Amino acid sequence: MKLPIYQAFRAALLHFLDDPENELEPLHTEYFPDGILLIKDGYVEKIGSAHELINSLPADCELIHYPEQLIIPGLIDTHIHYPQTDMIAAYGEQLLQWLETYTFPTERQFADQEHAREVAEFFLDELLRNGTTTALVFGTVHPESVEAFFAAAEARNLRMIAGKVLMDRNCPAYLQDTPETAYTESKALIEKWHGRGRLSYAVTPRFAPTSSREQLAKAGELLADYPDVYLHTHVAENRDEVAWVAELFPESRSYLDVYQQYGLLRPRAVLAHCIHLDAADHECMASTGSAAAFCPSSNLFIGSGLFDLHATKASGVRVGLGTDVGGGNYFSLLRGINDAYKVTQLLSKKLSAFQALYLATLGGAKALYLDDKIGNFAVGKEADFIVLNFKGTPLIERRLQHCQSLHDKLFAILMLGDDRSVTASYVMGQAAL
Known part of the structure; x- marks a missing residue:
């Protein structure tokens, strides 16, 4: 009998449970400044704070740590x-x-x-x-x-x-x-x-x-x-x-x-x-x-x-x-978010960082009727995710030193980020990049 393969990824974690709406204090958003994403055989098993989960990981679990980085859905x-x-x-x-x-x-x-x-x-x-x-x-x-x-x-x-x-x-x-x-x-x-x-x-x-x-x-x-x-x-x-x-x-x-x-x-x-x-x-x-x-x-x-x-x-x-x-x-969909923000500005509207990232993750999954499989870290979802580097470029690293809120930090990454911000891409829990 094949034993399950467990992997735990430790980093800051951000995902959406539903549309966060266009607010700076968003609804339906989960953020763990120091979190663990636990994967079992390529599927999401659990998500939470590292403090709560670190001592209860399976004995044979591989722990992959990305300090000062952010894990989001693919x-x-x-x-x-x-x-x-x-x-x-x-x-x-x-x-x-x-x-x-x-x-x-x-x-x-x-x-x-x-x-x-x-x-x-x-x-x-x-x-x-x-x-x-x-x-x-x-x-x-x-x-x-x-x-x-x-x-x-x-x-x-x-x-x-x-x-x-x-x-x-x-x-x-x-x-x-x-x-x-x-x-x-x-x-x-x-x-x-x-x-x-x-x-x-x-x-x-x-x-x-x-x-x-x-x-x-x-x-x-x-x-x-x-x-x-x-x-x-x-x-x-x-x-x-x-x-x-x-x-x-x-x-x-x-x-x-x-x-x-x-x-x-x-x-x-x-x-x-x-x-x-x-x-x-x-x-x-x-x-x-x-x-x-x-x-x-x-x-x-x-x-x-x-x-x-x-x-x-x-x-x-x-x-x-x-x-x-x-x-x-x-x-780069990070650059796509950048342009999406500018388009909404030209129409005299606003697009928050949360709403923008939702469009590229769970919102996209809903558009494709795949939100039962991908788009966030709900238990049982396919473990497709990426790791964003808070120090992807010298400018991003410098800008983040002056950000106070999660929204400001995320907005800066989305406005300044591109392929250099992507440390790794994972497909069903396996490194693909």
Whole structure:
């Protein structure tokens, strides 16, 4: 009989039991200045103060100590494109021109599974180096891109969600599929990979302009045939895009309504950007259980607009944070939080450090309907977590000497942090970085 493997991680610990709301004295927050996270066979067994737990650890428990560091749940990226890794930080275009100039030529290369494998390995290394342990990921139209990504993620025991892009019009011929191949290729990938280990599949129409009505209907069939898979797409990112959708789908009330008419809005539907939506759209997303991926980096970098986080959440819509690489110009969700704060400031709102970190942890888990598995340190959760260094850079170390409250300390780390702040990333209790 195999004996359980216990590990105890000692450091400052911070996580959320629910939305802390936008307060400096937050609700639903647990913080232990000197805490222990006890892991049993890769799952959370117990969390508490070191003073209370240190003398009751199992006799064969390995104790790993990170003094002057902070352990938080692994970060969750709710929208990112792994094939766009090599075109990150591309110059000078807004969305529609950016796709034609940079995205489509780059994605053409992913018909080659060896190229896809090499990019996937680098991409996952980069996620983990930046503290991201779960992501919702676009592939390309090529099934090979998804095969390569899932194989790389499975080898690392990562909780990842990905899918093959569906795109049968308004794109280069070398990237087009058909309604029929979109269905059959996605079906084969779902049956091979969905629910295998920690992997899940997302039906992935790129966005409404690149899918015909017939293809959107096939996407709806896939969701009906496999009701526990995800739907991952874009909506209302750019005003020219919104106007184009209105021309292509004059029968629809709004851009979002296109997806609703084809049965694509539901729990586990995640729509990136959601910038140019109205109150009726927000109500539709909330009532269907769909989630928004807030991508401040790419929204600013491509010049798309400002996402109103407060109005979206007030409507009851689930919201997670995304980097949207390669439209976003970094992998770091700490930097994403930095930009999210600035976007809310431009909208004359506030975003506390607690609310911001919640978006990147438990909030992201809720957006992905994975909060029963990841997102905090509740007993029984999968032990994905990261270690943040209070001395990650000389500037952070100096700034923290002048912080009085937990909020001020956390805010400084989030505003000044990046990959240099991440000491380690753990996946199911095992070091992955």
